[in-house]
Amino acid sequence: MRPIRLGSKGRGVWRTPIVNHATARRANVPRPVRISVIGAGSAVFSLGIVRDVCLTPNLAGSQVSFMDIDPERLDVVHRVAERYAEELGADLRFEKTQDRQASLRDADFVVNTAYVLGHHHARRMREITEPHGYYYGAIGLGSFYDFELMMAVARDIERICPDAWLIQSGNPVFDGCTLMTRETGLKIIGLCHGHYGYLEVCRVLGLDPSRVTWEAPGLNHCIWLTQFRYDGKDAYPLLEEWIETKGEEYWRTHVAQRTHDIQMSRGSIHQFRMYGLMPIGDTPRERQNWWYHTDIAAKKRWFGEPFGGPDTEVARPKYVADHEATMRRVAAVAGDPNARVSDHLGKTKTREQQIPIIDALTNNVAGRFQVNVPNRGILDGIPDDVVVEGQADIDATGIHQLKPTPLPRKIMLEQVLPRWLAMERNVESYRSGDVGVLLWSALNNHQTHTYDQAVAALQDLLAMPEHAELRAHFQGFEGTGPRWQAQPAPEPNVSRA
Numbered sequence: 185m186r187p188i189r190l191g192s193k194g195r196g197v198w199r200t201p202i203v204n205h206a207t208a209r210r211a212n213v214p215r216p217v218r219i220s221v222i223g224a225g226s227a228v229f230s231l232g233i234v235r236d237v238c239l240t241p242n243l244a245g246s247q248v249s250f251m252d253i254d255p256e257r258l259d260v261v262h263r264v265a266e267r268y269a270e271e272l273g274a275d276l277r278f279e280k281t282q283d284r285q286a287s288l289r290d291a292d293f294v295v296n297t298a299y300v301l302g303h304h305h306a307r308r309m310r311e312i313t314e315p316h317g318y319y320y321g322a323i324g325l326g327s328f329y330d331f332e333l334m335m336a337v338a339r340d341i342e343r344i345c346p347d348a349w350l351i352q353s354g355n356p357v358f359d360g361c362t363l364m365t366r367e368t369g370l371k372i373i374g375l376c377h378g379h380y381g382y383l384e385v386c387r388v389l390g391l392d393p394s395r396v397t398w399e400a401p402g403l404n405h406c407i408w409l410t411q412f413r414y415d416g417k418d419a420y421p422l423l424e425e426w427i428e429t430k431g432e433e434y435w436r437t438h439v440a441q442r443t444h445d446i447q448m449s450r451g452s453i454h455q456f457r458m459y460g461l462m463p464i465g466d467t468p469r470e471r472q473n474w475w476y477h478t479d480i481a482a483k484k485r486w487f488g489e490p491f492g493g494p495d496t497e498v499a500r501p502k503y504v505a506d507h508e509a510t511m512r513r514v515a516a517v518a519g520d521p522n523a524r525v526s527d528h529l530g531k532t533k534t535r536e537q538q539i540p541i542i543d544a545l546t547n548n549v550a551g552r553f554q555v556n557v558p559n560r561g562i563l564d565g566i567p568d569d570v571v572v573e574g575q576a577d578i579d580a581t582g583i584h585q586l587k588p589t590p591l592p593r594k595i596m597l598e599q600v601l602p603r604w605l606a607m608e609r610n611v612e613s614y615r616s617g618d619v620g621v622l623l624w625s626a627l628n629n630h631q632t633h634t635y636d637q638a639v640a641a642l643q644d645l646l647a648m649p650e651h652a653e654l655r656a657h658f659q660g661f662e663g664t665g666p667r668w669q670a671q672p673a674p675e676p677n678v679s680r681a
Contacts, residue, residue, distance in 0.1 A: 214241070214242035214243070214244065214546075214547050215242075215546055215547060216243060216244065216245030216246040216247070217243065217246050217247075217292040217293060217542060217546055218246065218247040218248075218249065218290050218291050218292050218293075219233075219237070219246065219247070219248045219249065219291065219292070219293045219294075219295065219542065220249045220251060220287040220288050220291040220293070220294045220295070220348075221233060221248065221249065221250050221251065221287075221295045221297065222251050222252075222284065222287070222294065222295065222296040222297065222298050222337055223251075223252060223296060223297040223298025223299065223354060224250035224251055224252045224257075224258060224261055224280075224297075225252035225253075225254040225257030225258050225261065226257075226297055226299070227257065227260065227261055227264075227510060227511050227514045228507060228510055229297050229353070229536075230250060230261045230265075230297075231261065231264060231265070231268075231514065231529060232534040232536050233248070233295065233536070233538060233539065234248070234261075234264070234265040234268055234269070234278075234529070235268070235529055235530065235532075235533060235534055236533050236534055236536060236538070236539035236540070237274075237276060237539050238268060238269050238272050238274040238276060239272070239274075239531070239532070239533050240533075240539055240540075240543055242543050242546070242547045242549060243276075243539070243542070243543060243546075243547075244274070244275040244276070245275050245276075246276055246277075247276070247277045247278075247279065248265070248276065248277070248278050248279075249278075249279045249280075249281065249286075249287040249291070250262055250265070250278065250279065250280045250281070250287075251280075251281050251282065251283070251284050251286075251287035252282065252298075253282055255282060257511065258280050258282065259280065259518075260511070260514055260515045260518045261280075261514075262278055262279075262280040263518040264514055264517060264518050264525055264529075265278045266278050267518075267525045268525040268526060268529055271524060271525055271526045272526060272531070284336075284337070284340060285340055285344060288340055288341060288344045288345050288348075289344055289345070290345060291341075291344075291345045291348045292345075292347075292348055292349070292542075292546070293348060293349050293351060293542050294337070294341055294345070294348050294349070294350045294351065295351045295353055295538055296333075296334065296337050296350065296351070296352050296353060296354055297353040297354045298333055298337075298354050299354055299355075300329040300330050300332075300333050301329055301650065303500070303503075303504045304504075305650060306321065307500070308648070309321060309324060309325075309645060309648070312641075312644050312645055312648065313641050313644070313645065316637055316640055316641040316644070317631060317632075317633065317637060318629070318631050318632075318641060319477070319478060319479050319480075319631060320477070320495060320496060320497060321495075322471065322477070322629055322630075322631045323625070323626045323629050323631075323632070323638070323641060323642075324645070325622060325642075325645050325646065325651070325654060326610050326613045326614060326621075326622055326625075327356050327359055327360070327610055327614065328613075328614055328653075328654045328657060329653075329654070330354070330355070330356060330360060331359075331360060331363060331611075331614045332653070334352070334360045334363065334364055335363070335364065335367065337350070338350065338364045338367070338368045338370055338372075339368070341368075341370055342368055342369070342370065346369075346370075348370075348371075349371045349372075349373065349542075349545065350364070350370050350371065350372045350373070351373050351374075351375060351538055351541065351542075352364070352372060352373070352374045352375070352556075353374075353375050353538065355376075356404075356610070357374040357375070357376050357404045357556050357571075358374070358403055358404035358405065358556065358571060358573075358603075358607055359607045359610050359611060360374070361373075361374035361556050361557075361571040362569070362570055362571045362607060362611065363611050363614070363615075365558050365569065365571060366569055372557070372571075373541065373555050373556065373557060373583070374404065374555065374556030374557070374571060374573075375536075375537050375538065375541075375554075375555065375556065376404050376405070376465070376466075376554075376556065376573070377465070378404070378405060378407065378464060378465020378466045378467070379400050379407060379464055379465055379554040379573075380465070380535065381400075381447040381464040381465040382396070382398050382400060382409060382412075382464055384445075384447035384448060385409075385412075385423070385447060385448065385462065385464075388426070388434070388447075388448045389419075389422050389423060389426055391414055391419065391422070395414055395415050396412070396413065396414055396419065397411060397412075397413040397414075397416070398411055398412055398413070399411040399574070399575055399586075399588050399589065400464045400465075400554070400573075400574075401562075401563060401572070401573065401574035401575075401588035401589075401591065402467075402563070402572070402573055402574075402591065402595075402599075402600055403563075403566075403570075403571075403572060403573060403600055403603050403604060403607075404556050404571075404573045405465070405466040405467060405469065405470060405603070406467050406470060406599055406600055406603045407463075407464045407465060407467060407573055407574075408459070408461040408462065408463060408464065408467070408591060408595055408599075409461055409462040409463075409464055410461060410588055410589035410590075410591065411588075411589055412462065420462075423456075423462065427453055431453060434448065435449070435450045435488065438488055439488075439489055439490060440488055440489065440490065440491055443491050443493075443494040443499040443500070443502055443503045444493075444494045445488075445491075446468060446469070446487045446488070446493050446494070447464070447465070449468070449486060449487045449488050449493070450485065450486050450487070450488070451468045451476050451486030451487050451493075452467075452468050454486065455467070455468055455473070459592065459594060459595050459598075459599070460592065461591075461592065461595065467599075468486075468487075468493075469493065469494070469495060470599075470603065471629075472599070472602050472603065472606070474629075474630040474631075476493075477495070478630075478631070480492055480496055480497065480498070483495075483496050513528070514528075537553050537554070537555075540553070541553055541555075541578055544578040544579055544580070545578060545579075545580060545582075546580070547580070548579050548580035549579075550577060550578065550579035551577070551578060551579075552575055552576070552577050552578075552586075553575070553576055553577075553578055554573065554574070554575055554576075555573070555574070555575075555576050555578075555583065556571050556572065556573045557571060557572070557576065557583055557585065558570070558571055558572075559571070559572045560585065562574060562585045562586075562587055562588070563588070563591075563600075564590050564591075565596050565600070565601070566600070566604060570604060570607075574586065574588050575588070606625075609621050609624070609625055613658075614657075617657050617658055618658075619642075619646075619658035622642060622658070623638060623639065623642060626638040626641065626642055646658070
């Protein structure tokens with residue numbers, strides 16, 4: 185059933201009835217659900233889901249089905265989940281499976297967090313493009329494998345549990361949710377962590393977040409703080425004062441403990457100076473802002489020591505190593521019958537939105553959330569079938585998008601519209617199989633100096649053994665033929681005496 189937009193002042197209302205639950209809502213009786221988690225071998229994310237569902241009394245009696253292709257990781261997550269629920273006395277049932285279709289059967293909600301091919305494959309791609317003159321994966325092959333999985337999951341949902349909500353929690357959220365929304369009739373919500381950057385702004389400025397009113401609309405990984413108020417008053421002057429009086433000292437002395445600690449970096453403040461609004465979360469990481477990303481020296485200048493932001497040869501190995509260390513610690517807990525799982529996971533909810541949204545849609549526990557959903561007139565200047573990010577009120581009647589403060593024209597022209605068009609090219613390359621779209625993107629990268637450089641890099645990426653399916657999708661690419669070869673310059677028309 186396709187969502188219906190009901191117009192109302194200041195908001196777009198996206199209502200899709202959840203059938204056969206009206207009686208439970210009227211009686212205010214909590215209802216158990218079945219949640220399928222695809223890519224559940226990611227222990228950090230999956231065990232966050234476990235914490236939140238165990239600490240949500242309204243979801244007592246629910247089932248959580250963990251699905252992953254890695255049996256060892258899957259077993260660890262499943263064992264820890266069962267023990268955690270038992271320690272807390274939570275009435276929940278957990279199952280594990282490597283069969284996606286079995287996990288989806290009778291699901292009310294599907295959380296897709298799967299990451300295809302993984303970090304080590306991404307590193308090999310960067311190593312291949314570096315000799316061609318591209319720093320840290322400046323060019324790539326689009327999102328073919330991610331799209332293949334997303335569409336496979338979406339098609340399975342259409343067939344097996346068509347009334348389920350799909351909560352897309354793995355990247356690329358913007359591109360993937362737009363693609364799936366266009367290709368299916370599913371109810372899809374995309375979630376990301378980036379908007380929590382406003383909390384770092386509050387922390388550094390010494391503001392109590394509970395007294396802050398904020399909004400950060402835009403496109404995923406391109407959102408801007410259009411409202412920032414403290415006790416009802418404009419808080420931007422407080423940010424300006426911090427920049428003038430404390431900014432330089434902060435940038436000189438601050439040593440990031442986390443690879444993604446860039447919210448108050450020199451680069452983020454530089455973007456604020458350029459556009460008059462604070463970029464939030466991952467916004468400064470976008471490659472279209474190439475001057476922040478030319479090499480490790482530039483990265484450290486703009487995003488600080490010791491990592492230079494999350495997308496460097498210094499940061500990414502630490503990020504991956506930290507995740508692998510977490511997985512080892514979780515596995516050790518799972519293998520120790522005397523360990524108390526709750527001592528390791530804690531007994532407070534995470535700030536993830538998946539379970540609160542499920543509770544809101546199921547049990548009418550209304551809340552305001554930052555979501556990625558089809559535009560439907562909410563973000564001016566963007567087509568309705570493009571997924572946009574912004575705030576929405578969610579309850580048992582559906583998603584009620586809030587109309588944000590319009591983004592300035594300069595931000596639209598220089599940041600939002602280019603980000604939208606990059607997404608469209610990524611989706612088009614997948615749908616059409618036209619490798620020329622990939623080439624065009626590579627040619628327009630600021631680290632590309634010649635046509636042959638871009639072609640050679642794409643050739644080497646496509647030749648990787650892991651990319652057999654991708655090569656078949658982009659049939660005909662061999663780097664040869666008139667379409668691919670740079671044409672020789674014509675002979676100069678010089679008359680000879």
